[in-house]
Amino acid sequence: MGNDPAFFSRFREARMKLAARMQRLGTETAFEVLARARALEREGRSIIHLEIGEPDFDTPVNVVAAGVEALQGGATHYTPSAGIDPLREAIALDQAQRKGLTVSPANVVVTPGGKPIMFYLMLALLDQGDEVVYPDPGFPIYESMVNFCGATGRPIGFVERERRFQWDVDSLVNQVGPRTKLIIVNTPSNPVGCTVSDADLQRIAEVARRHDAFVLSDEIYSRILYDGSFTSLATLPGMAERTCVLDGFSKTYAMTGWRLGYGIMPEWLAPQIARLATNCNSCNAAFTQLAGLEALTGSQDSVNAMVEEFRVRRDAIVAGLNALDGVRCSMPQGAFYVFANIEGTGMTSREAADYFLYEAGVAVLSGTSFGANGEGYIRLSYANSLDNLNLAVVRMATALASRRGVAAT
Numbered sequence: 001m002g003n004d005p006a007f008f009s010r011f012r013e014a015r016m017k018l019a020a021r022m023q024r025l026g027t028e029t030a031f032e033v034l035a036r037a038r039a040l041e042r043e044g045r046s047i048i049h050l051e052i053g054e055p056d057f058d059t060p061v062n063v064v065a066a067g068v069e070a071l072q073g074g075a076t077h078y079t080p081s082a083g084i085d086p087l088r089e090a091i092a093l094d095q096a097q098r099k100g101l102t103v104s105p106a107n108v109v110v111t112p113g114g115k116p117i118m119f120y121l122m123l124a125l126l127d128q129g130d131e132v133v134y135p136d137p138g139f140p141i142y143e144s145m146v147n148f149c150g151a152t153g154r155p156i157g158f159v160e161r162e163r164r165f166q167w168d169v170d171s172l173v174n175q176v177g178p179r180t181k182l183i184i185v186n187t188p189s190n191p192v193g194c195t196v197s198d199a200d201l202q203r204i205a206e207v208a209r210r211h212d213a214f215v216l217s218d219e220i221y222s223r224i225l226y227d228g229s230f231t232s233l234a235t236l237p238g239m240a241e242r243t244c245v246l247d248g249f250s251k252t253y254a255m256t257g258w259r260l261g262y263g264i265m266p267e268w269l270a271p272q273i274a275r276l277a278t279n280c281n282s283c284n285a286a287f288t289q290l291a292g293l294e295a296l297t298g299s300q301d302s303v304n305a306m307v308e309e310f311r312v313r314r315d316a317i318v319a320g321l322n323a324l325d326g327v328r329c330s331m332p333q334g335a336f337y338v339f340a341n342i343e344g345t346g347m348t349s350r351e352a353a354d355y356f357l358y359e360a361g362v363a364v365l366s367g368t369s370f371g372a373n374g375e376g377y378i379r380l381s382y383a384n385s386l387d388n389l390n391l392a393v394v395r396m397a398t399a400l401a402s403r404r405g406v407a408a409t
Contacts, residue, residue: 026144029369033353037363048392050380051363053190053337055254057309059291060302063253066294067287075286082274083110083262087289090296091262095245099222099232102240107264109273110284110292114220114248114261119145120276121216121244122182124269126151130181133172136371137339137379139190139218143371151181157373158192163330165194165339169203176207183208185233186218188225191370191379192339193332198231205236215243220261221335223252223303226311228333234264241266251335252303253295258288310336313382313389320393321380325400336383339367343376345400352378360399362392 033051041047058064082088088105095101111117118141126132128150134142136155146153154175158165167189176183185204187196196204208215217233234243248261263273277283314331317338321329326344342352349366356362356378367374382389 024147028140033363046361048362048388051365053381054256056383057254057306059254062298063291063295067291070287070290075290079283079286081278081283084289087293090293094296095264100235103264106267109270110262112259112284114246117246117263120273122149124272131179132182133175134184135186137191137374140370142184165192165330167196169200173207176211180211180213182214184216188221188334190335191337193335193337195333201233205239209238217243218246220248220251224307225334249292249295260288260292313386317382317389324397338380339377342378349375360395362395
């Protein structure tokens with residue numbers, strides 16, 4: 001196929017027929033790196049996967065049992081576009097108890113994963129020329145969807161102080177203006193792993209109120225927190241009516257394949273987001289929602305155990321990376337990622353990611369996969385066993401030593 005002229009002709013023809021907006025749509029590099037890593041495995045190579053942001057734990061057994069029981073009980077039909085009432089009620093209660101949000105089921109829209117909340121919100125709010133402030137490095141789909149909707153992105157970077165990352169809120173305050181329609185906040189952060197402090201949340205809330213900007217608060221990692229307590233931006237004065245909180249089940253309950261997320265939003269907005277869901281995917285699968293109901297209302301022991309295991313892994317991978325020549329790694333406060341500085345190796349981010357994959361058998365992501373401000377860094381997910389994380393560090397050390405040896409000769 002690769003040398004077939006007819007194939008390339010069809011490919012060019014397909015591109016000619018695509019809408020122009022498709023050129024503005026990005027992707028997630030993690031899946032491209034995963035494909036290359038899998039290809040190396042098919043050749044017999046041993047690869048340690050630190051590229052994909054997915055818990056390596058199984059979905060809790062009580063949640064799986066609830067899903068199976070739902071299927072066997074006939075939960076195989078359409079549901080309301082915004083989600084079934086029992087799940088929306090459980091989500092509202094959980095958000096009130098865990099985050100202090102004043103919320104009812106009317107504020108909840110359930111979607112197949114968290115990404116639809118991002119996309120539907122931007123489709124509902126953004127017009128051509130509107131500006132969106134978002135973190136860079138940040139989850140790459142933010143930028144992709146902003147561009148797809150025809151808005152103008154204003155990426156805001158991070159600063160590293162005393163081995164801790166902080167979002168550059170000074171820059172954010174300066175960037176927000178009369179054309180800012182949306183501010184995207186992600187805490188704890190993918191890919192950096194830092195949280196936004198209460199003081200910085202207050203500053204973000206103040207500038208959002210002053211400029212009448214809406215906020216998407218991506219809180220998908222809010223349960224995976226190692227230091228302090230979690231504060232939702234939506235709990236600050238005047239923010240509930242201008243904030244959509246994104247949360248879900250994929251990370252907290254290791255339910256990535258179940259595709260179940262939700263948004264908490266003002267009551268005036270929820271029917272509009274549900275209307276977009278009706279047009280796009282009709283509704284969520286009934287059995288996944290009933291499994292999600294069990295996840296929220298059943299035992300939380302598995303969640304607590306997972307977070308504690310992630311804490312052990314975090315400490316190990318940070319220590320291991322800081323022992324590597326030319327690598328510096330700050331301590332993340334949440335999620336399950338480290339964002340390691342590799343400038344001392346003499347490689348760019350993309351060069352380092354490729355080198356560690358092909359020479360060390362360790363799949364990581366270039367920092368630039370998360371925006372231009374990620375240059376000089378690589379992201380590693382420590383959602384892998386402690387043994388594999390330690391082995392990955394050994395392999396990376398060997399590869400770096402080999403590279404220095406080659407350079408010296």
